[in-house]
Amino acid sequence: MFEVASLRRQFPALQQSHDGRTPIFLDGPAGTQAPQQVIDAMVRYLTRCNANHGGVFRTSVESDAILDDAHQAVADFLHAPYAEEIIFGGNMTTLTFHLSRSIAKRLQPGDEVMVTRLDHDANVSPWMLAARDAGATVRWIDVNPEDGTLDFDSFRRQLNSKTRLVAVGLASNVLGTINDVTTIAREAKAVGAWTFVDAVHFAPHGPIDVQAIGCDFLACSAYKFFGPHVGILWGRRALLEGLPAYKVRPSPKELPGRWMTGTQNHEGIAGTAAAVEYLAEIGRACPEYRDPFSRMHGRALDVHAGMAGIQEYERGIGGRLLQGLAERPRFRIWGIRDVSRLAERVPTISITDCSLTPRQLAERLAAREIYAWNGNNYALEISERLGLEPHGGFVRLGLVHTNTADEVDRLLQTLDEIVAD
Numbered sequence: 001m002f003e004v005a006s007l008r009r010q011f012p013a014l015q016q017s018h019d020g021r022t023p024i025f026l027d028g029p030a031g032t033q034a035p036q037q038v039i040d041a042m043v044r045y046l047t048r049c050n051a052n053h054g055g056v057f058r059t060s061v062e063s064d065a066i067l068d069d070a071h072q073a074v075a076d077f078l079h080a081p082y083a084e085e086i087i088f089g090g091n092m093t094t095l096t097f098h099l100s101r102s103i104a105k106r107l108q109p110g111d112e113v114m115v116t117r118l119d120h121d122a123n124v125s126p127w128m129l130a131a132r133d134a135g136a137t138v139r140w141i142d143v144n145p146e147d148g149t150l151d152f153d154s155f156r157r158q159l160n161s162k163t164r165l166v167a168v169g170l171a172s173n174v175l176g177t178i179n180d181v182t183t184i185a186r187e188a189k190a191v192g193a194w195t196f197v198d199a200v201h202f203a204p205h206g207p208i209d210v211q212a213i214g215c216d217f218l219a220c221s222a223y224k225f226f227g228p229h230v231g232i233l234w235g236r237r238a239l240l241e242g243l244p245a246y247k248v249r250p251s252p253k254e255l256p257g258r259w260m261t262g263t264q265n266h267e268g269i270a271g272t273a274a275a276v277e278y279l280a281e282i283g284r285a286c287p288e289y290r291d292p293f294s295r296m297h298g299r300a301l302d303v304h305a306g307m308a309g310i311q312e313y314e315r316g317i318g319g320r321l322l323q324g325l326a327e328r329p330r331f332r333i334w335g336i337r338d339v340s341r342l343a344e345r346v347p348t349i350s351i352t353d354c355s356l357t358p359r360q361l362a363e364r365l366a367a368r369e370i371y372a373w374n375g376n377n378y379a380l381e382i383s384e385r386l387g388l389e390p391h392g393g394f395v396r397l398g399l400v401h402t403n404t405a406d407e408v409d410r411l412l413q414t415l416d417e418i419v420a421d
């Protein structure tokens with residue numbers, strides 16, 4: 001069974017209070033809190049086997065074993081076929097620029113790359129710059145402004161035999177829309193294009209199966225799914241082996257070393273494996289969510305069941321917040337509002353107020369120990385497309401599975417107090 005109270009107890013950050021108030025963390029889309037086991041794994045790494053990669057002595061051997069397990073843990077998290085396909089790096093943005101520079105080598109004038117108006121800029125600018133460097137053309141997939149879904153007509157109209165790559169997010173980091181990346185990957189493949197999926201925002205909210213999606217690359221970041229600040233890139237083995245990788249000499253030919261530049265954040269990678277283990281433990285406590293993942297085994301099955309449990313729980317608190325906001329018409333909800341469409345979104349709910357600016361509203365929430373981001377959150381195109389950029393963007397209320405129905409109620413009550421002031 002999914003037990004939010006016992007999960008919350010595992011997070012030291014959730015136990016703090018300030019001026020008698022327990023903070024409500026709604027800033028998960030910019031980084032989630034970490035459970036004790038993630039913190040312990042990092043401390044243990046630094047205490048016991050802090051060493052560089054590839055040495056013949058005990059600490060380096062132990063460190064390499066921890067790193068190998070972390071590649072496998074993330075492969076389980078993404079249901080990747082091979083642990084060697086998991087590349088760690090500084091963050092998603094850095095890894096995407098790294099890959100885009102290599103992909104640019106395979107582009108030529110006349111080729112096309114597609115990006116969307118819904119994505120975080122980390123899945124837009126690297127591809128725009130790759131296209132610029134190669135003399136290729138950028139095509140934009142538009143958004144339906146009324147509900148923040150991708151405009152599939154605009155995708156299909158522009159997809160053609162010159163398309164080389166489609167870069168799309170699995171979920172929007174401002175509107176919460178879940179995109180049908182499986183259909184996009186299938187249709188892209190049919191014209192010979194690769195699909196790069198930005199799963200950074202979706203990762204804490206539901207199960208990810210790169211094989212079922214059928215994409216070619218997928219990136220995410222551990223600090224958005226209860227781990228430390230580590231970026232993750234998955235790619236199909238044949239592509240990672242075949243693309244030219246930018247590396248110092250002597251550059252390893254094998255994966256994953258071929259794509260991992262410099263000395264990695266080993267303690268962070270140890271913490272990343274612990275974050276996957278935390279999510280797998282949720283799955284072990286929720287066997288009722290295993291059925292759709294019966295083709296998986298071991299930790300992959302556990303972590304996918306755990307994410308399915310999280311997804312169902314989040315639909316409850318997300319629906320509660322949407323409902324409460326709908327009863328307060330001075331707040332405009334951007335994106336899917338309809339509670340019968342909760343399966344199409346994650347509980348990241350961006351709002352604007354009819355009189356306070358996003359910054360003023362976020363400041364007033366902050367003064368009451370409710371932590372939420374204001375601005376465009378680097379989803380620059382959608383903020384512009386919706387006409388919000390000149391007005392300071394949105395206030396993003398980002399729920400994750402450690403939030404509770406009581407917190408949603410306190411948030412709604414606080415919003416009432418703020419506007420009554």
Ligand SMILES: Cc1ncc(COP(=O)(O)O)c(C=O)c1O
Pocket residue numbers: 029030090091092093094120122123169171172173198199200201220221231
């Ligand atoms: C959807 C999305 N993509 C990409 C990024 C960038 O991730 P990173 O900070 O790991 O570079 C973020 C960060 O907020 C994000 O929300």
